[in-house]
Amino acid sequence: MSKPTVLFVCVHNAGRSQMAAGWLRKLAGEIVEVRSAGSEPADQLNPVAVQAMREVGIDITAAVPQLLATEDVRASDVVITMGCGDTCPVFPGKRYEDWELLDPAGQPIEVVRGVRDEIRRRVEKLVGELGSGTAGRVHDHDDAE
Template sequence: MPSAPTASVLFVCVHNAGRSQMAAGFLSHLAGDRVEVRSAGSLPGDRVNPAAVEAMREVGIDISDRQPKVLTPEAVQASDYVITMGCGDACPVFPGRTYLDWALEDPAGKGVESVRPIRDAIRSRIEALVAEIDAAGPPSTTD
């Protein structure tokens, strides 16, 4: 019987087309079913940035089937970690969540060669996040 995820993470950026999609792809790839992964945008785009898709494909992660989604209060409330990447004040705040803001360059309008360093910065932050979640262990059920 598979165990329940130890945490849920929501990645938020304006268009949900680049940074948040790459972060969600890395977290799903690196943490597997140990972590529930969501992503959303305050003003979602029409599609995932093709340069982000290509940059992720280069490291063996396919995000080509992802679709930008609108940020909802319910998605924030259902997440243990809310990681923003330039969504400003559009992200609702609920008590008991861990909020992190990752200052990352926006890949919109950039070619794959400019997206690679953003991708690599996201990967390092995701690796640190996975280590933090694993160290914290499963949520307490005695609350």
Template sequence: MSSSRPSVLFVCVHNAGRSQMAAGFLTALGQDSVEVRSAGSAPADSINPAAVEAMAEVGIDISAQSPKILTPDTVESSDVVITMGCGDACPVFPGISYRDWALDDPAGQGIDAVRPIRDQIRRLVEGLLDELAPADQQAGR
């Protein structure tokens, strides 16, 4: 990784649901060990209220976040880029680790449909944290 803190960028189309929930989990669970970013290829006007509600249920407040536009600079300056359905709009640069998380889109869904997506994102983020943790931290777990 390029610095003492790896940077992770979560990307989805609207940057209003999946990527915001993932960023919320990584921020909360990573405890400052990771620089967290999120962006969208076609950002929405605001965050999905069902995503905000679902995250609040697990004690994570993402209500102050706002969708951000994906820029090549943001991608190029990240160590890991995790896409969640941004299609061909995701810029690809050599030397960056890419992953694609196949997740249902919570857009237009009610809270009952968003909860399982939230829980799946949490499991993926926990796995990512294990992967990013230095070997000496993993040995102490």
């Protein structure tokens, strides 16, 4: 069985999706391929998100915000969106989740720490599902026809 690919998508690909990708790489190791992208990527990572992740020993400074491409979605088994609305293309046979999380842009470190910790809880659950083989199960997207 090939390892599943998880794609995290948010608007700027500078905060939430990068923190989630950092957590998944840390917690899942080599059992999953991790991607992240944004519908309107920023030119750099949110420095407060970088700081919040550094506080827990995860360095995301090498990450660069990427533009979401249709191929990114097509190549992924699990697509997790975070506040990007309907900009993410929908393909049959993919698992989609929308994580409602506060956008850390412009927020103080205390708020971003809370977002970071909530992302960790959700990623831990996802890792458990990946380990049990249920993460790849398809949840039909309501908008798919």
